[in-house]
Amino acid sequence: MRSGRPLIMGKAGNTPIICVAGHPPEALRGFNLFGVAAINKLTDRDAELPADSQNNQAPPPQKP
Amino acid sequence: MNDGSPLADAQQQFVDALSNKTNETEICRLSAALGRTLASDVQAPTDMPPYHRAIVEGWLVNSADTQGADEGSPISFNITGNIIPGDESCPVPGTGKALRVATGSIVVDGPVAIIRPWEGKEDGNMVSITRPFPPRFFIEEQGYDLKQDATAVAAGTIISAAEIGTIASLGIDEIEVARAPKVTLFASGDEVIPYTDPLKPGSIRDSNSIMLASAVTEAGGVPVIAGIMGDNFDKFVAAVKTAIESSDMIVISGGTAVGGRDFISDLLKEVG
Numbered sequence: 068m069r070s071g072r073p074l075i076m077g078k079a080g081n082t083p084i085i086c087v088a089g090h091p092p093e094a095l096r097g098f099n100l101f102g103v104a105a106i107n108k109l110t111d112r113d114a115e116l117p118a119d120s121q122n123n124q125a126p127p128p129q130k131p
Numbered sequence: 132m133n134d135g136s137p138l139a140d141a142q143q144q145f146v147d148a149l150s151n152k153t154n155e156t157e158i159c160r161l162s163a164a165l166g167r168t169l170a171s172d173v174q175a176p177t178d179m180p181p182y183h184r185a186i187v188e189g190w191l192v193n194s195a196d197t198q199g200a201d202e203g204s205p206i207s208f209n210i211t212g213n214i215i216p217g218d219e220s221c222p223v224p225g226t227g228k229a230l231r232v233a234t235g236s237i238v239v240d241g242p243v244a245i246i247r248p249w250e251g252k253e254d255g256n257m258v259s260i261t262r263p264f265p266p267r268f269f270i271e272e273q274g275y276d277l278k279q280d281a282t283a284v285a286a287g288t289i290i291s292a293a294e295i296g297t298i299a300s301l302g303i304d305e306i307e308v309a310r311a312p313k314v315t316l317f318a319s320g321d322e323v324i325p326y327t328d329p330l331k332p333g334s335i336r337d338s339n340s341i342m343l344a345s346a347v348t349e350a351g352g353v354p355v356i357a358g359i360m361g362d363n364f365d366k367f368v369a370a371v372k373t374a375i376e377s378s379d380m381i382v383i384s385g386g387t388a389v390g391g392r393d394f395i396s397d398l399l400k401e402v403g
Contacts, residue, residue, distance in 0.1 A: 089385030110309035113287035
């Protein structure tokens with residue numbers, strides 16, 4: 068993840084703990100990447116790892 | 132599928148570290164099954180379709196009677212009856228005889244064929260053809276979609292409208308699904324206020340809790356909004372420890388940026 072938009076994952080016993088950024092778009096992005104993957108595992112779903120919705124976005128514009 | 136990227140590796144490592152809960156299932160009515168994960172295969176209790184059926188309307192005849200028909204020497208059949216959806220049986224058309232059939236009607240087994248409306252010319256109680264028809268022409272065989280005891284929907288499938296339709300067509304109303312995990316959500320930070328409160332200078336509305344709760348629901352979990360935790364470490368640790376006892380997963384938003392990372396890391400160490 069980009070600097071300033073960190074994610075922290077851990078476990079307490081068998082309980083996953085996911086800490087996402089406070090910035091709402093990044094909070095949702097972090098949950099979609101790791102929270103959804105965790106729920107898929109907990110429910111034994113046949114699902115691929117969630118893809119990053121920002122993967123194909125162009126880099127931010129550079130100053131001339 | 133892991134594409135080998137650092138992100139995918141991180142996701143895979145995290146997921147691999149978790150234990151699944153395949154033994155925890157519950158029975159769910161079909162009307163409430165949307166988005167749930169099927170925990171055991173749903174098998175067809177009977178062949179589907181349960182009888183041979185017409186997939187077009189037309190005239191049912193013995194295939195052998197149609198052989199030799201052409202433009203120069205058409206063959207005619209005497210129409211002796213009608214078969215419509217809901218009829219429980221279909222007689223064998225006699226030699227030189229035809230039965231009008233409607234789409235979806237039950238059709239007899241054996242070397243019969245359906246003449247489609249544009250391939251026959253009806254005149255009174257007679258229909259004539261100018262080409263031969265192979266056996267079972269435009270007839271869907273019993274069990275064509277599913278044979279009895281075949282798996283209709285496999286365990287692990289996320290139930291969508293399509294699966295609900297399939298399962299309903301089998302006459303099944305209760306299915307075994309994975310228990311939906313309970314996900315407790317915390318927002319962190321002294322500056323965070325409920326999103327319905329008036330905004331004060333320096334404060335931030337907690338839009339994350341309700342947003343992430345929706346995302347949890349969308350992902351198949353049951354969200355529990357635990358509220359906003361200030362920056363009191365001991366209180367936060369106590370709240371998370373309590374939540375862990377009744378939750379399958381914890382999500383904390385905020386406090387992961389550089390300035391707060393130690394706080395969250397320490398919190399994880401404390402509760403982990």
